[in-house]
Each structure stands twice: as C-alpha cells, then as structure tokens.
Amino acid sequence: MTGPAGGATAPGLDPDIARRLKRDPAGLVAAVVQQHDTGEVLMLGWMDDEALHRTLTEGRVTFWSRSRQEYWRKGDTSGHVQRVHSVHLDCDGDALLVRVDQTGAACHTGTRTCFDDRDLHAEQAV
Template sequence: MSFDPESLSYNEAGLIPVIAQDAHTHQVLMMAWMNAEAVARTLDTGRVTYWSRSRQSFWIKGESSGHVQELVDFRIDCDGDCLLVLVDQTGPACHTNRQSCFYTAIRDGEPVELMKPMED
C-alpha cells in the first residue's frame, strides 16, 4: 500500500504547514506550506517542493537561488495536519541569506539577532 497525499489534513485553502529541519544539525530552518501536489512532487523527486501562497505556484527550494533542499526524511505529525521534512540544505535556507529563518529571539522583552547573513 503506498502513501496517498490526499490522506493528510489540509486547511480550508488546501494547504498543510511544513517545518524544514537540517537532517544533520537538527537546526529548524524554515516553515512553509505544501498542497497535495507539492507533497507528491517532494516524495517523487526528493527535491523539497512548496506551494507559494503569494505567487500561487509551486516553489522548488533552491530552483533560483541554488540553496537546494534535498529530502532525507518525510514525517507526518500525529494528527496528520503538519509535516516535518528533514533535509540536506545547501547554503542558507532563509531568503535573508541566513542559515535559518528563525534568527531572532526575544530576550528580556527585546529582539536579539542570533545570526548574521551568510557570506556569498
């Protein structure tokens, strides 16, 4: 029996949240969205494919930037309404040129920048 992407619980827009995590360092890299077709494409190709809500189109991570995410493991949470993709990340994951989109912490009520943009 093979996995059916339609078996997941999508929101009213037909999307499911996805957390990308570095498979080796375990650093949380980013959060994005997939629809059933993006799930299928990711599993079929091994290249992580998201759904861009702003562009209303598929977005293969690294297609234009070269900052590719190769799928290592694909996990579904207990309710089937959130995904975790463990990836081999090439270059920064964030569009700000940082390794992770989660580069700001709130400490003592103030935002603190945890990482600078990576060198090109």
C-alpha cells in the same frame, strides 16, 4: 494542476497519505524544514497534495507559494537546494517535518535559517 485544490487529492499522491492529511481551508499543510544531521530548524513552508507528491518523488523540496500562487522548488533560482532526507507527518496530520540536507541559505533573506536572532523571550526580558 494549477495550485491548492481545497483538499482534493493530487493524482500521484498515495491515497493512504492523502487520507491522513488534515489540510487548512486553502488545501495546505505546514511543512517545517529541519537540517537532518544537526536538528537545526531552517524554515516553514506550505504544501498541498501536489507539492508533497513532488517532494516525496523527486528528492527535492517543493512548496506552494501563497504569495505568488505557484509551485516553487527550493534552490531552482538561488542554488540553495534542499535535498530530502525524510518526511514525517505529525500525530494530528496537520503538519509535516521535512528533514533535509540544506545547501546554502534556507531563508529568503540570505541567512542559514529563518529563525536566527529572533528570540522573543529574550526581547521581552530586556
């Protein structure tokens, strides 16, 4: 498989899970990644059926890179691995919550989380 299939089911993804997914026009579902024991929100990535299948079966988080148009498994080049603790689908089927044990930085900038120091409400109050 070479990338998002515009809603087509990956051969290995459980059909019951695939039926519950509500994908965007590119065949993707948002995946919010959270540290399983602290609740810290680490990052947001995108998954198609194949990336979700790999995540569920390999125990490591795999995303679809919209910019590079390829799959990437978090930590393969950086060493900042995300080991899957659990995966939950929201009530609408259009977002995933992936609870992980994060090793090192989750953000591509080298910080622990992609959501540090960017409080928009605090910026507006200044």
